[in-house]
Amino acid sequence: MTHDYWAWSMAAAALLPAVLRAATPILLAALGGLISDLAGCINVGLEGLMLVAAFFAVLGSVLAAYWLPGLPPVWHAWLGALAGVLAAMLLALLLAVFHLEWGADLIVAGIALNVLAAGLTVFLLSTLVGDKGSTASLDTPVLPALHLPGLQSWPQLDLLLNGEHGRGHHLLLWTALLAIPLLRLLLRHTRTGVWLCASGEHPQAAAEAGIPVKRMRYLALLVSGMLAGLGGVYLSMGYLSLFQSDMTAGRGFLALAAVFVGARGLTGTVLASLLFGASAVLSTRLGAAGMAPQLLYMLPPVVTLLALVAAGARKQGRAHRSS
Amino acid sequence: MKQATALPLQQRLQRQQALAQRLRLPVALAAGLGCGFLIMCAVSSEPLRAFLILLTGALPRLHWSAGEGWQLTRLVRFGAVIEDAITLTLLGLAVAIPFRARQFSLGADGQLFLGALAATVVSLYLPGPWFVVLSLSMLAACASGFLWGALPGLLKTRFQANEIVTTLMLNIVAVQAYRWLVSGWLRDPAGGFIVTPFLPASLQLPVLLVHTNVTVMLLALPLLVWTSWLLLMRTTLGYEIRVVGQSAAFALQAGLPVQRTVWLSMGAGGVLAALAGMHISHGLLKRLPVDLPAGLGYEGLLVALLARCEPRAVPWAALMYAYLRTGALAMERSTDVSREVVLVIQALVILFLVAERMQPALAGGWLRWRARRAEGGRHDA
Numbered sequence: 001m002t003h004d005y006w007a008w009s010m011a012a013a014a015l016l017p018a019v020l021r022a023a024t025p026i027l028l029a030a031l032g033g034l035i036s037d038l039a040g041c042i043n044v045g046l047e048g049l050m051l052v053a054a055f056f057a058v059l060g061s062v063l064a065a066y067w068l069p070g071l072p073p074v075w076h077a078w079l080g081a082l083a084g085v086l087a088a089m090l091l092a093l094l095l096a097v098f099h100l101e102w103g104a105d106l107i108v109a110g111i112a113l114n115v116l117a118a119g120l121t122v123f124l125l126s127t128l129v130g131d132k133g134s135t136a137s138l139d140t141p142v143l144p145a146l147h148l149p150g151l152q153s154w155p156q157l158d159l160l161l162n163g164e165h166g167r168g169h170h171l172l173l174w175t176a177l178l179a180i181p182l183l184r185l186l187l188r189h190t191r192t193g194v195w196l197c198a199s200g201e202h203p204q205a206a207a208e209a210g211i212p213v214k215r216m217r218y219l220a221l222l223v224s225g226m227l228a229g230l231g232g233v234y235l236s237m238g239y240l241s242l243f244q245s246d247m248t249a250g251r252g253f254l255a256l257a258a259v260f261v262g263a264r265g266l267t268g269t270v271l272a273s274l275l276f277g278a279s280a281v282l283s284t285r286l287g288a289a290g291m292a293p294q295l296l297y298m299l300p301p302v303v304t305l306l307a308l309v310a311a312g313a314r315k316q317g318r319a320h321r322s323s
Numbered sequence: 324m325k326q327a328t329a330l331p332l333q334q335r336l337q338r339q340q341a342l343a344q345r346l347r348l349p350v351a352l353a354a355g356l357g358c359g360f361l362i363m364c365a366v367s368s369e370p371l372r373a374f375l376i377l378l379t380g381a382l383p384r385l386h387w388s389a390g391e392g393w394q395l396t397r398l399v400r401f402g403a404v405i406e407d408a409i410t411l412t413l414l415g416l417a418v419a420i421p422f423r424a425r426q427f428s429l430g431a432d433g434q435l436f437l438g439a440l441a442a443t444v445v446s447l448y449l450p451g452p453w454f455v456v457l458s459l460s461m462l463a464a465c466a467s468g469f470l471w472g473a474l475p476g477l478l479k480t481r482f483q484a485n486e487i488v489t490t491l492m493l494n495i496v497a498v499q500a501y502r503w504l505v506s507g508w509l510r511d512p513a514g515g516f517i518v519t520p521f522l523p524a525s526l527q528l529p530v531l532l533v534h535t536n537v538t539v540m541l542l543a544l545p546l547l548v549w550t551s552w553l554l555l556m557r558t559t560l561g562y563e564i565r566v567v568g569q570s571a572a573f574a575l576q577a578g579l580p581v582q583r584t585v586w587l588s589m590g591a592g593g594v595l596a597a598l599a600g601m602h603i604s605h606g607l608l609k610r611l612p613v614d615l616p617a618g619l620g621y622e623g624l625l626v627a628l629l630a631r632c633e634p635r636a637v638p639w640a641a642l643m644y645a646y647l648r649t650g651a652l653a654m655e656r657s658t659d660v661s662r663e664v665v666l667v668i669q670a671l672v673i674l675f676l677v678a679e680r681m682q683p684a685l686a687g688g689w690l691r692w693r694a695r696r697a698e699g700g701r702h703d704a
Binding site: 044108109111113120122127253256260292295297312 | 362366367427429478481482483484485487488489491492493495496499500502503506507621624625628659660661663664665666667669670671673674677678679680681684
């Protein structure tokens, strides 16, 4: 009995970090999508923002190592991560300027942004690295993991908080978890957050009340660029330690789906991101059990579709009851 | 007094708007190409040569030699432009119709894969005279495209599931189902790599231009474009699609069947995407490889946006895009610039094209500048 309990708790403690690792990029991008959605700007370009950040993080760290060889390698990784996030924010700014200043349709511009990012990364990759597939030939530094000491006496907790082999979780994984309460604080307890939500809820009324709607939307799109950028950096400097063409593989759209499934709430979005991370883990675990790979690749999109349907049905049920 | 001042202002505004409308596409194209050139300058050692090849590489070349006189070469390459343009026109129409209803359906990819698959299965396994089998293949392609297109529409009307996300997810499902079936059930054991058997020669679409794969699809194309235009502009469904696209709330108030319009528009797009798939399977490749590249649907999206979702403009946009793509292939072979720069250029063109307020602002500035210069000239004289 106790042995069973022990084995189960260890398995659960090992599974959760795997789910978290798979969910982190989706979660970061979904938080970005949530904040811009709350400000009334649906950000379809999350995928492109992640892709650009992942690429420029690798490029930035390689260039930093080339230009500043004196620095310790960890600094190269940090400079690269900064470059990645800045690139994503720059692209988000482009989207914001085109939409807010020049009246471009937000969804069309967001789709164009994804195409731009896919083209630009492969173009620069093949021109600068000479390989269209990946930056495997380059030596990419990785952002460090955070190891929490002093947990040896609680093996489950140690496995949960430090992962397998006690290597610790990636820094950006903790950042993603930390971003949840920070975002809640921002949205609920600061003036900026309230203004931001008001600009999304009813832009005319907000403008009448003296809220700078346009500035709030700029802010929201920039923050979503930053968060999606962090998600992208995690992909190329944590999940893997290189850039591959199209390495986001639809995670930006899963993040968008997470916002919808989560009914534009913080808790719902986080739970939906975790669900998508879990479906990715499940598909790799089933792959180890010898199922046809093509069927396994269908699992995450099918889970997403079912989640969207369930969220829609739930919303409808609620509307039905209240009417 | 008031009249006298109001009239010139009105006239000026009208002229400003007319100029902005006329300049819109040329300015967007020039801006996109210009930005592309700047990016090429930043990374290439011979940007000017690369840019020229990009712009002229797809043209057939007329040249003279003493032995053989005037000769037209690179016709095969130009044939490739036309093959590409046919696929892109069909995909462009497939995206344009739901976009007119403001349904951002990105599912052309999945519909293309399923359409090609359905047509190939029917052609390979159904016995009978060629015209029966070929029309049944086309019917199967259209039906699968319609179903796969209407499904996200139904999910949207029934469950408010965002169509951008659902169509992308359905794309993955369709592409993986295609790969599963081609690598398992349909695989030709003598094929060498994973591929279906060749279609019977009688079922391949007849070729119009020798040494290329330009098939009778080219002749069917004007008909399809015209039908799409007719559907949008001259039928009740088309009217409903346009009204829903302009304002769904208004359409609902006016008593139009908004939900039916939404899924029907997406299903109609699916039919055209499936026909693009059949063009690929029965016209271009004659068989289906397992690694048929995904992502063509997005290029159809670019074409549709470039044509501003106007069916009659779609073939020209497709031709232009196919021309640039083929030029980009030539550029990639002979310079250090890779062909993906075309995606960047295209995305920028679309950004400039949809920036509604950018060009009126620019046109206003230009007219003001001209007026000031004319005034200055008068002062000088």
